[in-house]
Amino acid sequence: MKLWGGRFTKPTNELVDEYTASITFDKKLAHYDIQGSLAHVHMLASCKILSQEDAELITDGLHKVKEKIDQDDGLLTVENEDIHMNIEKLLIDEIGPVGGKLHTGRSRNDQVALDMRLYAREAIVEITNLVVEVQKALHNQAQQNIDTVLPGYTHLQRAQPILFAHHLLAYVSMFQRDVERLRDSFKRVNKSPLGAGALAGTTFPIDRELVADLLHFDGVCENSLDAVSDRDFVLEFLSNASMIAMHLSRLCEELVQWSSAEFRFVELDDAFSTGSSMMPQKKNPDVAELVRGKTGRVYGNLFGLLTTLKGLPLAYNKDMQEDKEGMFDTVDTIKGALALFAPMIDTMQVKKENMYQAVRKDFSNATDLADYLVGKQLAFREAHAVVGQIVLYCIEQNKYLLDLSLDEYHQFSTLVEEDIFEKLAPEAVVNARNVQGGTAKNRVQEQLNQSETLFRENEDWIKTYVEKIKGQS
Known part of the structure; x- marks a missing residue:
């Protein structure tokens, strides 16, 4: 008979058991469920709701149940529906009827909300750490390529020369925003819902703050209805994860392009590439x-939960069981991608000469020619038109701006002097953009230095919370 089956006259249909059970996926919460239960039983004893003897027996039993599950999660059955009822059943089997006292003053509704928060906050810290590792890999490549020039693109057309380090640091900035969003979301995750009961609290004189302290939460969810029905923290995580996936995907697209024969800007290490079953030359x-590709599934998990929650009345509804699989899948997907990404970037070979030759064989220095003419007091719109004519002439003559003679320039403007060839050299074009955040070498070095400071701050935050949430588990 079910632990909740007192008012029922017949057993649940087997198909209903299979359809409604969540143990096949929420067994991932076993560690967190026991963690929360240990804090709960400690509080019940502290508040004299349970005797010290019963509390010690339950505590010892929970530790034994954890050991058994760690050794064999086959003990968890669909018949017992979810991780909460499975653990309670195993506890009762282990220590007898006194195990049933564990559920005093709580519901599965606040229990699952607690478990998901414990899981989410640990995932946030772990993923933040992995994002920082990717940032550091990009930073290392940027340091090694502080003098590497490549074409910068808009509309996937060559636009202006930039430093490869500058390009990589753009992704460091993107991932820094991801880190900041994760860190900021942590404070909304790190609230304890335990004590909200099914929806209205409990009649027992519990101490919610004590449980929150024991589990190293920063406080409690103030409204019991909201505590059990809130999944905003899951949605926020899925949204943040979607942006991480999007940033990874954008960089992946560039890696795919850059490693092609058409670009030949980088070569990915053999350890992070595969071959073809038919074509032996392929890498x-x-x-x-x-x-x-996996970015789509991360987005799907976000959209799925948004749709699930959009029509739910307060408080808990069985629909909310759908928060878990997408959350677990997203965590695993993002952690897997980030763990691969750092070493893939670290081992990437940069084809510096190919990048440089690409810059010399395009018109990405055309803006600098226009700026040069503006410096000679020609209005920008006139300078723009003159340079457009010069580019057209070059295309017709199969030449580039640095290939022209001074006499050829004078066909279009006598303002051009011998120093133009120095001004249009790729290095000069790059270093001319000497503004804060620009691609000039000294400005890129500033960005490198600033990134190192951010890494230290992020690592300090990670260390603080690793010690905090791991120390009490």
Whole structure:
């Protein structure tokens, strides 16, 4: 008979058991469920709701149940529906009827909300750490390529020369925003819902703050209805994860392009590439492609939960069981991608000469020619038109701006002097953009230095919370 089956006259249909059970996926919460139960029983004893003898027996039993589950999660059955009822049943089997006292003053509704918060906050810390590792890999490549020039693109057309380090640091900035969003979301996750009961609290004189302290939460969810029905913290995590996936995907797209024969800007290490079953010459950027592809499933998990929650009345509804599989899948997907990404970037070979030759064989220095003419007091719109004519002439003559003679320039403007060839050199074009956040070498070095400071701050935050949430588990 079910632990909750007192008012029922017949057993649940087997199909209903299979359809409604969540143990096949929420067994991932076993560690967190026991963690929360240990804090709960400690509080019940502290508030004299349970005797010290019963509390010690239950505590010892929970530790034994944890050991058994760690050794064999086959003990968890569909018949007992979910991780909460499975653990309670195993506890009763272990220590007898006194195990049933564990559920005093709580409901599965506040219990599952607690478990998901414990799981989410640990995932946030772990993923933050992995994002920082990717940032550091990009930073290392940027440091090694502080003098590497490549074409910068808009509309996937060559636009202006930039430093490769500058390009990589753009992704460091993107991932820094991801870190900041994760860190900020942590404070909304780190509230304890335990004590909200099914929806209205409990008649027992519990101490919610004590449980929150024992589990190292920053406080409690103030409204009991909201405590059991809130999944905003899951949605926020899924949203943040979607942006991480999007940033990874954008970089993956560039890695796929850059590693092609058409670009030949980078080569991914053999350890992060695969071959073809038919074509022996192939070296495919499959890791980058798959990370790009998995972005869709991360988005899908977000959209799925948004849709599930949009029509739910207060408080708890069985629909909310659908928060878990998408959350677990997203955590695993993002952690897997980030763990691969750092070493893939670290081992990436940069084809510096190919990048440089690409810059010398395009018109990405055309803006600098226009700026040069503006410096000679020609109005920008006139300078723009003159340079457009010069570019057209170059295309017709199969030449580039640095290939022209001074006499050829004078056909379009006598304002051009011998120093133009120095001004249009790729290095000069890059270093001319000497504004804060620009691609000039000294400005890129500033960004590198600033990134190191951010890494230290992020690592300090990670260390603080690893010690905090791991120390009490």
